[in-house]
Amino acid sequence: MKTKYIIVAAGLAAVLLTHSSCEKVSPSGVLMAGTAVEDRVQMSEKYYKQYLVDYKLDADLMYKDGMDNKGEYTFLVGADSHLTTDPGRMDEMLQIGLDNDDLLYVHLGDIADTKPEYYIVLDSLLAQAKGRYVAKNYEVNEYGRFIYKRNPYDIMGEEYASIKYPFFPVVGNHDLTHNGWAMWCNIFGSSFYEFDVFVGDDEDTGKYNYDHFIFLDTASGTLGKTQIDLIEKGVLDGDVHYRHTFVFSHTNIFRPSALQFASTFAREETFFLLKQFEEWGADIVFCGHVHKWDEREYNKVTYLTLDSMSERNSPEPGDYLVRVHVLADGSITWERVHMSYVAKNA
């Protein structure tokens, strides 16, 4: 009899936890003390408005063989690196991006497995990658300022610290455990943001053209009330009409197969997102989380779910990255990109 009442008491305790100010309701959530999505989005929104809202990348400066490429560019996407002490695959991704002159690199979350030392490894790796990126793309003028080689109009240059390394992540669920958010946001700032890529002006109309990149915080399996409200207010809509829109989310929308049990969005949120992607005019939605490749099309939107690029989850070399080609005529193609790094202790 005593056991029965303990069960009921446990249930009541769980209910009380649910309706306390703490929004996490899972037993593990309570025990593991991750930062909740509402808190993350509120912090991210502040960072986004302060540092990213006016941020723009310029693809029109992407020259090939000295010729204006008319806004043609590529970008590279990887997912679920689960970086530990061996950053080989992440290093390989960044080097592939650098070698190919990709305009930007996107990571779809679960970037490291939330021990402080793993984030120290990640931070150090990104610092080295930025050094290689700057060495290739900038030259130092007589005043010690860095001039972007591809911008013939850049005569002032900038300080090394102010050069933004074009690596853009979304946050994943493994980035949150053991207070991982504190380390993640210390490196990346915001989990909820958008920016434009300038792709040149129309020769006939003179109108400027942009592509749009949107990054969602879906690490908790939900956008949360705050993020939904911000989306409905149009915070991520941008301020111009876009030629292309690309959306990045950790949690996947579509399951690759019946045997993939990684959680997806609840029903209402799935339908909310599908409708929102349509309203944004999304061309491709990129997802991770489930560690299984999947390609689907729904309502003219392509949904690509990437396999894990982690050397632990995917020890054999394979096509774990995706490169998107945005061509001068406005068309889009994409290809899977091979990774060959094998873990040192494999």
Place this chain on the structure above:
Amino acid sequence: MFLTMLFALSLGVHAQAYCGEHQFDGEHKNEVSSYVMGGDNVVSGRFGGLAGSYTHHFTSRWHVGGDAQVQFYKQLYSIDVQGGYRVPVKYGHIYFDAKGLLNFYHRWGFTESIFNLSATWESAYVDIRLGESLIHFRSTSWGIKYGYTEPLTLTFGIGANIRHRSNPWNVGLFFRNYDEFYYENWNINWGIRFYAPLHRQLRLYGEFNVRPAGSISQLASRYEGSLKLGLKYKF
């Protein structure tokens, strides 16, 4: 007054086993039940709703039924038909159920059709359900309609009561990846359920349901909490 209102709602059309409601007593032929609900959802905000259910027992083994619900603010409208067969076993009963469900998520312009096959083992204190769902959804708000059929979705649930199922009142806990009007993947909802007698033929029942987003490994966050309170009449 409140109970009278609830009873008035019992004119509608009970699919879900509310804390051992499955077992047929072999006497009555019909069951009508209805409940009111209220809750808070991350996407749609606070909502209320009504649901009703009817079950007819052809024999002590076979039954058919139907359910319907309206959720205000979320603008969700659902209707289903179902049938099942009971097999007595040494420790309890096993029920084989089939269900066809239609959901209209009017707020986002989606129609969802679901077909579920499940087997439920119901013992004195514990019930376990396993099954599969075939889910198809279709957008209806755009000029061109787009449909999508999901890979098969596993259905599982477990419930436990503090008293023997034959007692007139009971309280229990449940964990499951479905509810009366939805089936999901690895999003496990859980809560407390109860029933209590009001009359020989009339029973009060209800449940408090927590529906997190994301799996436990995903540091699940609050997605939806709801309370259901209803009456069931046997005749």
